[in-house]
Amino acid sequence: MEKLNLDCFVIIFNELRDKKSLHSCLLVNKEWCHLIVPILWKNFFYYEEIEEDKTIFYNTILSLLSSSTKQILNDNDIKLPLTKFLKPPLFNYISFCKFPKYDIVNGIISMILKNNNNHDKRYLLEQEIYKSFIIQCKNIKELYWKTSQPLPLFPGASTCFSQLHKLNINLDYVNSNSLQEMAKYCKSLNELSVRNPKDSTGLISLIDAQKNLKEIFLYSIKFRERTYEKLSNTLSRKVNLLKLELSNIIIIPPSFLKSLINLTTIYIFFNEVDEQDDDIKKIKEFQRCLAISEFPNLQFLSIYWLLSFKELAKLIEKTNENLLHLDIYNTHRNVKNTGMLIISIANNCPKIKTLRTYIEPKDFIYVKSLLLNCKYLEVVKFDSLYAFINLNDNILGDELLNILAEFSPKFLTNITISAIWKYSIDGFIRLFESYKERNLRHFNLCKNYDYDITEDHKVIIKKYIDEGIIRNSTCTFY
Template identity: 45%
Template sequence: MVLDFNNYDNKKKNLLEQEIYKLFVSQCNNVKELNWTNSQPLSLFPGASTCFSQLHSLFIDPNSVNSNALYQISKFCRYLNTLIIYNCSQDLPELVSLIDSQRNLKNVKIYSDNDLRRNYKKLSEALARKSNTIKHLHLNLLTESPSLSLDNLTVLSISGWYTDDEIRGFQHYLSVLKFPDLQSLYVTGSIYTYDLATLIRKTNGNISRAFFNGINKEDIVILIHAIANNCRKIEILHMNLNPRRLILLLSNCKNLVEINLSHDYTDDDSSSGDDLLNILADYSPKSLTNITI
């Protein structure tokens, strides 16, 4: 059966959609994954507690979802492993309640609305209250809340382009930040290399994967030293790097398996291809088998 909503006016279309969703909610038990990006109040329909009580993964757009319905689902959806939030533009109490109600939340991804970014203090505090379970965290918003330290975090991903005020707030946050068990770090956007170096120095040396793309390259040497001295276990490294900066990394990071230099020829670089090959031949650990330039 093919349903074509294009020939219905909006009111009839909404009523038909609602009846279909009601039927789905009433007839389905123990749904494991939900992508909730429309205005239908799914958690308010009869049978919702049975349908969604065993959700493991929830993808949600709070700009589209009814706020009462979002608050209601937190009452019976308590076993999420993964929570992905799109278009997060403010500190919504419904999202805070949803996070607080979780008992085993491990993977959180929050994508902000870049045009409407506001303060996320309460959301940050809610995430911090789950520091004993959250292992993977992706943010494309920066928080200056010092409560966001997640001692058990193993994967951190930050992406986005930020104003000077947002970066200054993040710098203040970094002064008290610690991610001791961090193993993977993914950064895309306008974060300063000095701030990334500060973050890396506050780990316990367990980072095995690091990806840096589009970062502000001011003080790149500081970041290189931070990686070389604090990431001795690193296996995969992707970053924009002048080949003449390689020697320290190759000398200290003996577990490297893969390196992607993404070489920037705008950097002041007089080294030739032969020089690069000589550096790789003389300093590469035996484990290094995958090199991209």
């Protein structure tokens, strides 16, 4: 029973994120102290509120460096703070910590060396800090790797990194040889994130070594002129991947997508595209591969920047009615087949809950079947692709408002529509009156340059907010 009680306390203490409450519990008795100290140190990074806390933390870490490490630093004229303890520390605090991110190590270095930019001293101090963590931290689960230090070569690396589940690498710092070394004993990753990837032997070896990789994220700061043929071939072998995210990465050849039939989540972002022939050609090839790929288990799909919705519509036809969330952002202004996408969703996504896409007035006719067939919709956002439309003072948006008022499913309580189409006061009233029995959690308009709603529109929205029919809207703040 005593053991059970302690286990219960551990669960409770792990749920507490309030440092003051944990500190109070720390003083109850010795047993509680031994339970709480590891939790406080493991979660220290959640509590970095004031500089004094950081300084105490940094000094404690430095005080726990080995005598040999302190001697190496002293021999190289690196003076550590004169931290004195009346008694030896009760715990090996470093062993409780999560493996430190780059900014923590850099903070310790800056505290000691201040404005001294001597590269050799900074490198040596960084090396000794990482060595101390690697020796004393056992079986860490997460590593954010943003240093040129060869972490897998340090003593204790095989024990420290063998149980890694989540690895985030910045290849502007980490070289191929270090990745190859890491691949020797890091084989249990569930999640791998790579910033600024390269078609390197080390990265390929690391990915190939993984037995249970479920999620992979590849990010580039800008759209880079690189090919990733080896990386593409390697990913095609990871048929059990569930989640794929590509940001400013065009994998060549993109046909690797056809192999990843078990994906449940796809995020693709091309937010640094120059509208030049070469970039456009690559994105067209990528879209063609989307059209011929099949993801029968796909539930979440987000895409940023497309030239056409035709290929996307074909992809959705093969999702086996499992798609729950579809987000499309900042699409190319001359994108085609917006209506085809709405039809495909209406016919193939009966379980969908969230839809954010672009349509034009000619597509309003398809929204009715979308709302009738997709009865679990909770969130819709219909934006316009164009910054300016010659409306000739016509009110185009009322057709959309009327469809929403008459056919919205009962779960649809979050609506955002483009301000560019213009709406009558009566159109607003009809929509809001249709929600009297269930209420709108959110009602918003996408602002498009000079197009805006009138003060009369704001008054109507405010009226329905005051009546509790609309809970939240940013429209009244425009």
